[in-house]
Amino acid sequence: MLSEYCIYWPGFLDRDGYGQISSNKDGTLRPTRLILSQKLGRDIRKGCVAHHTCYNKQCVNPLHITEVTIKENKRDSKYQDHPNLPVIELTKEDVFLIRYVYNHHNLDGYSDTERRELLKKLVEIKVSAGVSPIPVPDFVINVIIEYKSWDYIHLPKIDRLPALHRLCELIGDKSCVFPDWIGDVSKPTSVQKNNITTSAHRKSLALFYLNDISTEKVVMHSCDKPKCINPYHLSPNVNEFLSHVLMNF
Structure with a gap:
């Protein structure tokens, strides 16, 4: 009681x-x-x-x-x-x-x-x-x-992402998870640490893999919601434009 x-x-x-x-x-x-x-x-x-x-x-x-x-x-x-x-x-x-x-x-x-x-x-x-x-x-x-x-x-913004990541581990791919800080759902959002700004969905995927995502790769959303940070909706793909440039350098 x-x-x-x-x-x-x-x-x-x-x-x-x-x-x-x-x-x-x-x-x-x-x-x-x-x-x-x-x-x-x-x-x-x-x-x-x-x-x-x-x-x-x-x-x-x-x-x-x-x-x-x-x-x-x-x-x-x-x-x-x-x-x-x-x-x-x-x-x-x-x-x-x-x-x-x-x-x-x-x-x-x-x-x-x-x-x-x-x-x-x-x-x-x-x-x-x-x-x-x-x-x-x-x-x-x-x-x-x-x-x-x-x-x-x-809760500081930089600490909310790991908290939401724990939530994602429980729900899997059942639902999108959006950062609660202000922003347009149709656009990616970001987090900042040590004066370095990173997209929230890229940081979320890095937490999932326990490693930073190569800058040569772009993070794709299977849910088509750019603001979603659920790593079960995200996948790193080679940046085709950058790959083409490097191959022809």
């Missing part, structure tokens, strides 16, 4: 140990406040705060966050017994994959049930120290896809 676990915020923590999204002129923006506002369906009342019933500052479990006055928050924190609940630890890659797989613009032909089963094979999470990782539970998937605060967990 969701209420029995704390869920740690995998993003930045402020100096007090609370999850932090950003700082602005009005102060620090914390995911707990966004979660509570969405849960209540309104802004947090003036003079009130987002209070942890679990007394775990890093927790972002919606069921552990309530609206109380500042006075109640101080009194409660001082006198109440602090429960020692098991902790679910997520990585940024976990969050990225859950949100990617459950976005219905991705993975054509997969039902909700199939997406969840796919995620259970793809994402294993830590539940407290010393406990073996477990397949991601449905209640964790629900929290991440329902609450907008998770939009602020960003």
Whole structure:
């Protein structure tokens, strides 16, 4: 059950140990406040705060966050017994994959049930120290896809490709897989590392072969979708134009 676990915020923590999204002129923006506002369906009342019933500052479990006055928050924190609940630890890659797989613009032909089963094979999470990782539970998937605060967990573009590659290994050639960063589906997209720009589909195929693809070869799409990075839809072919030039040099 969701209420029995704390869920740690995998993003930045402020100096007090609370999850932090950003700082602005009005102060620090914390995911707990966004979660509570969405849960209540309104802004947090003036003079009130987002209070942890679990007394775990890093927790972002919606069921552990309530609206109380500042006075109640101080009194409660001082006198109440602090429960020692098991902790679910997520990585940024976990969050990225859950949100990617459950976005219905991705993975054509997969039902909700199939997406969840796919995620259970793809994402294993830590539940407290010393406990073996477990397949991601449905209640964790629900929290991440329902609450907008998770939009602020960003996996760097260069790290998304290996994550999506893991997904491709599970689904094989059943579906196209497109990078989630902005771009026209009809055009190839790219990734950049060490100031070197490479097409995403070429980099994906290199990950598949565990070796860079020769520049003498072009990467062909069997799906006819230039933006697809599923290596099961890709094949390296000799660049016929370059080959002709070299043969006649």
